[in-house]
Amino acid sequence: MRVLVAWCPDWSVTAGLFELAETRSDRPPTSHEPAAVLKNNVVEVCNAAARAEGVRRGQRRRDAQARCPELALLPASPERDARYFEPVLAIVEELRPGVAPIRPGLMAVPAPGRYFGGEPHAAALVAQHLVEAGVWDCRLGVADDLFTAEQAARQAMVQDCVVVAPGTSATFLQELPVQVLATLDDDAGEGRALADLLRRLGLRTLGDFARLSAAEVSNRFGAFGLSVWQRAQGAAPAGLGSRTPPPELACEVGFEPPLESAEAVCFSVRTTAERFVQGLSARQLVAVAVRIEAEADGVVTSARTWLHPRCFTSRDLVDRVHWQLQAGTAGSGLRSRRDSGAVGAPIGRVRFLPETVEAAADHADGLWGGGADEQVTRGVARVQAMIGFDAVRVPVLQGGRGVADRQASVTWGERPVGLRPLDRPWPGRIPGPAPARVFASGLPAEVVDESGRSVAVTERGVVTGEPWRYRIDAATDIAVRRWTPVSSWAGPWPVDDGWWLSTDASGRGRSARFQLVGVDGRAWLLVWSAAGWSVEAAYD
Amino acid sequence: MSAQVVELLQQRIESLQGAPTRLTVPVHPALEDLVQLRTGTSYAVDSASLALALAAGASRAGEWVGFAGWGDFGAEAASQWGIDLRRTVLVPEPGDLWLEVAAALVDVLKVVVLKPTTLVDPKSAAVLDARLRARSAILVVWGAWPRVEARLSAERVAWNGADRGRGRLSRRELRVVVDRGGRRSVRDLELP
Structure with missing residues (x-):
């Protein structure tokens, strides 16, 4: 069986540029401009334009940018590479079923022998369809086995095809330098190590390597070396692990x-x-x-x-x-x-x-039902139809320091995402009974001491005066808008986050929490900051 | 004990037969013997904690509860009272349609806590009461309501634990007054 391999060089960069083109409305960099995919601040893949500027695989980000300041930097994302390769697979699948995806950027398909008028014509047709889909840099190779076809594709020019005639795999391979082994797909980097070792041993081409005897290779280079040796002999297995096209569920x-x-x-x-x-x-x-x-x-x-x-x-x-x-x-x-x-x-x-x-x-x-009651689901859906789907919520608890941070609400019928874990210590949270009313944004309030001065907290975390009476300006209840004497109070508890921020209009900065109980028996949770007092919650 | 079970089962059977009956719904242990929640009626409270306490009993018994018009709902306090938040529906801002929303919630939930945003006229309240009886649900109104079975109010609340900068709020003592249209019963409670 003849194998056709389609190779899209630097697929990570191509996929990254595709994603950029989808998400950015202004002019995204085209594939002819230098771009590189970085992983851990090191260039993992770069395209031909970047290579021409001197960017190399393994370079640090800073060095790469020094060589080529206009280099577009893309994050590494194997999922993205695979996702954008899926439509490419589908294009080839339409021409010839039985596509075997080898890795993002590389696929194999049984070469359509005579159907499209010969192998070069079939390859040209595949290339044409790929270019129409926007993958302009694709190279194809046809040979007796997968390894040879991949090497042939790597020798091909852009959008071109190299056909290795039947039975000439060994001749074709044995002229290749051992450096091609560095491109072998394996996680441990064995191919790279073997290529380096063979070069240092003075074996320049795969032919030199193939001329060793099987016993020598097996003794010296192990199982991996032997499998490479077999491939260099032109005796690689031709079988393809072709995929079944995914079902259309949409x-x-x-x-x-x-x-x-x-x-x-x-x-x-x-x-x-x-x-x-x-x-x-x-x-x-x-x-x-x-x-x-x-x-x-x-x-x-x-x-x-x-x-x-x-x-x-x-x-x-x-x-x-x-x-x-x-x-x-x-x-x-x-x-x-x-x-x-x-x-x-x-x-x-x-x-x-x-x-x-x-x-x-x-x-x-x-057997006895489960999940949300069917009836409740229907009834709530009716409410959602009445006042909007996001007006019906399900309260959930989450971790946090302030009382408002410790709860959240999810739209009915959705799953909570991005909640903070509850089982962390959360230093600075106030233990004891939780307030029954938690205001989404603090109500402005005033707290004064006996002489009528506003109570503040010093940098040492000490109050400047004892809270004597308080007033909550924005409360809906008229009773608490009047001055109420304080019967007991607790605090201040310095708030553990945000103290390093300067006190600006947004009211962040050094702050401290208090619990105040008025003579009317109402208890409040207040927070002091340099911008003033505000009520966070009520123990109603 | 067995007589109670028989009575409960008889009530169940009656409710399954379609007759609008008055089932009792369990209340939070702190309020036991003080007030008995019966389906098809409405209750008024004047404090958030009492509203949570009335809803907590049903939620602990596995029923669904809902809160409408309560924009500053304290989820942590609710869960401390024993309300299962997974069986809780919250409509923080029902807007002008709060009466319709409450009616729709009453259809499917056992206990609905409503905080009316405007004054309600007796006619709309009567419509909602009829719905309550038909659906065997309980309405707890936090605020004013024309006709209620009982009105619970918290009086003489005293917080323990905080003392001029030391300690923190830990427990409260309060007197709960239940007003059943003139008949008053009073109980001093200590709540967390």
Whole structure:
């Protein structure tokens, strides 16, 4: 079996530039400009333009920038490389099934012998399709086995193909310098070490190496050396671990003519949502994160990833479409009933893309039910339809020092993400009963001592006077807007964060917390900073 | 003991048969014997802690509870009272639609704590009361409400633990007054 290898040199850089082009609206660097992928501040991969400026693999960031100041620096991300290689695989898969991805930037496919009019023609066709997809630097090689085909691709010019005639793999390989072994794909760097060792032993080409006897190679270079030796003999195994094309799980529905109201869209996407969920369940999968895209005039006008605490049913998906389309309209948030339903631009297409799928068995209902009550879910969805999906919350606890930091709320139907862990010590938090009312932003207050001067805290953490009476200006309750004498107080407890910041208009800087109890029995948690007093919470 | 169980089961059967019955919902141990929560009725409180205490009993018994109009909800205090936050629905800012939101929550939750943003007229309150009876839910209003089964208020609150800069707030003593339309019962409590 003949093998065709397509190689995209410096794929990390290409993928990084693709990502840059997607995320940046201003002019991103093109692939003809110098760019390099850095890992741990060391150049891992750079493109030809950067190499021409003297940037090399293994250089430090500073040295690389000194050689080439306009070098575009990209972070290393193997996931990104693989993600952007996936469409490239799909392009070749359309021409010839049985693509074997070897690593991002390198793939093999059984060479289509006569179908496209011979191997060079087939390679030219693959190159043409890749260039149309924006991968202009691709090189192809055709040979009897994978190793030879890869080496042939590495010898090829840009968008060109090197064909090694059947039965001539050994001749082709034996002229190559041993340095090509450095490109062998292995994690331990054995290929690089072997290439270096062979060079120091005076073996300049693979032919020199191949002329050793198998016993000598096995004794001196071990199993890895022997496998390389076999490849250099032109006897590498030709089998490809070809992949099965991934199933198409995304579903979309088009509307002709485009629909103008969210209700109409929701009504029309119902069957598509059911098909989407069924397509997943046919593979024993459920979606826990779904991306919903809505198109108007062929442009994606609204796209959002929705997380579900359990898994999406078709009704959940329809709800999410409704909320997403409503949120796009002006005046989102709290809405009255009248203006709900209109969408910004007529929707021509809605697409469901599964972002995270999990095995259905993990989410199956127990024999006696489980998860959120079905009835509660429905009822809360009704409230969400009334006042906006993000107006219904689920309170959650998280770690933190201040009382407001120690809690958060998640939109009903979403999963909490990015919470601080609770099991850390959190020095500076106030133990004891927690306040029943926690104000999102502090209410300004005044605390004075017996002589009427405002109470402050010195740099040593001592109060300048004993709190005598207090007043909370912005409270909704009239009673606490009047001066109230203090019956007991505790503190000051210096706040452990932010003291190094200068006291500016935002009120950060040195601060300390107090608990004040008024003669009326109300207890408050106040924080003092140089900008003034504010009430964080009430022990109501 | 067994008589109580039989009574409870009979109530269950009645409720399953569709008749709007008055089930009792467990209350927090601190308020036991002082007030009994019966479904289909509304209660008024004047302090956040009492509202949490009334919701805590049902939540500890595995029911769903909801809080509407309570923008400064203290989640940590709620969980210290024993409210399971995973079975809690919070609508911090229902806006002008607070009555509709409360009605929708009453449909599906056992205890709904409502903090009205505006004064409610007796007619809307009566509509909500009817919904409460039909759904066997309990409404706890933190504020004013035209007709309630009982009104709980905290009086003579005294905090222990803080003393002129030393210590910290640890416990409070308070007198809870339950006003059932003229009949008053009083209990001195010590709460954390």
